Amino acid sequence: MTVNVKASIEIAGVDAAMVVFEAVVDKHINQQVHVLREMVIAAQPTWLSDAVAAYHTLLVVYDIQRTTYAQVQQFLQSQLEQLQHQKLTNKKATxxxxxxxxxxxxxxxxxxxxxxxxxxxxxxxxxxxxxxxxxxxxxxxxxxxxxxxxxxxxxxxxxxxxxxxxxxxxxxxxxxxxxxxxxxxxxxxxxxxxxxxxxxxxxxxxxxxxxxxxxxxxxxxxxxxxxxxxx
CATH class of the missing domain: 2.40.100.10 (Cyclophilin-like)
Incomplete structure (x- = not known):
């Protein structure tokens, strides 16, 4: 399935950014959230403290001693662009x-x-x-x-x-x-x-x-x- 990403990036605190997808309960959107989380973790940015997925949001917590919100925002935008060109495969779920x-x-x-x-x-x-x-x-x-x-x-x-x-x-x-x-x-x-x-x-x-x-x-x-x- 080709990804059609519709998401925004927002400030979620002094040390957190939120990627917000369409606010509906939808399996495909939820899958995008979790794939994005995997991508963020796999990239291993030195400033990453946590990445918490929910229904249609991804909360990214970062170390303010190592980066700024602007840099995190730029990184997440890049990840979203990569997600846009990916094909989501249905992994065999437990x-x-x-x-x-x-x-x-x-x-x-x-x-x-x-x-x-x-x-x-x-x-x-x-x-x-x-x-x-x-x-x-x-x-x-x-x-x-x-x-x-x-x-x-x-x-x-x-x-x-x-x-x-x-x-x-x-x-x-x-x-x-x-x-x-x-x-x-x-x-x-x-x-x-x-x-x-x-x-x-x-x-x-x-x-x-x-x-x-x-x-x-x-x-x-x-x-x-x-x-x-x-x-």
């Missing part, structure tokens, strides 16, 4: 599969999602689990992977009032995205299930660009998997 119980005991919002979308609970489970999701970025908390894209028929807004406590391993949806809460924390997404055998290390294995699949299991199977994980 695929992570998780067993999920969508029982209302673990998915307290699944009935609400069913009502809002007009889908039956079985259809909600089917629509959610038949997709292969792209890891756009990691954020909010360590191991919290933003996954897309949720089928349009299944997209629902966030909760009006966030919960103060969402159990670790909870599977949730919000608009175009889905995610697994890596640890117990507050959250405002719609909880529709829980991953069996989830632990603190599970989320840390997910990297931007990876793929995620959810496999529905019964409550009985979930409990068996949980028992095996804890033994």
């Amino acid at each position: 695929v992570h599969e998780y067993f999920v119980c969508y029982d209302p005991e673990f998915g307290p919002d699944i009935e609400r999602v069913s009502h809002v979308t007009g889908l039956s609970i079985d259809e909600v489970i089917q629509r959610h689990s038949e997709e292969t999701y792209h890891v756009y970025t990691i954020g909010f908390a360590p191991g919290f992977a933003y996954l897309g894209d949720v089928p349009e028929a299944l997209q629902v807004a966030r909760l009006d009032t966030p919960r103060t406590k969402v159990p670790a391993g909870s599977v949730a949806v919000a608009n175009q995205q889905t995610a697994i809460y890596p640890r117990t924390s507050p959250g405002g997404w719609n909880i529709i299930g829980r991953v069996a055998g989830w632990n603190e290390q599970s989320g840390l294995r997910l990297k931007a660009g990876d793929h995620v699949r959810f496999i529905p299991v019964t409550m009985q199977r979930f409990l068996a998997l949980e028992s095996g994980a804890s033994s």
Whole structure:
């Protein structure tokens, strides 16, 4: 696929520049962000401190003792011009599969999602689990992977009032995205299930660009998997 780059470079602090692509949730734009990050790191500029990719932005942090914003801006512009002439190839992504119980005991919002979308609970489970999701970025908390894209028929807004406590391993949806809460924390997404055998290390294995699949299991199977994980 030939790259059509539309991006700007902005000041993001006294020691940072931001490359900003079109502000949409889009796999191709996200791929451009990550390829640009790889290019910046591979160039090994002596002033580079960090390069942090998100949905449609790349934050480049630099050592102000070694360079200036103008020089960083010129470097990034050169990288964007090179990106313009590249062809993005679909790398073989690492695929992570998780067993999920969508029982209302673990998915307290699944009935609400069913009502809002007009889908039956079985259809909600089917629509959610038949997709292969792209890891756009990691954020909010360590191991919290933003996954897309949720089928349009299944997209629902966030909760009006966030919960103060969402159990670790909870599977949730919000608009175009889905995610697994890596640890117990507050959250405002719609909880529709829980991953069996989830632990603190599970989320840390997910990297931007990876793929995620959810496999529905019964409550009985979930409990068996949980028992095996804890033994």
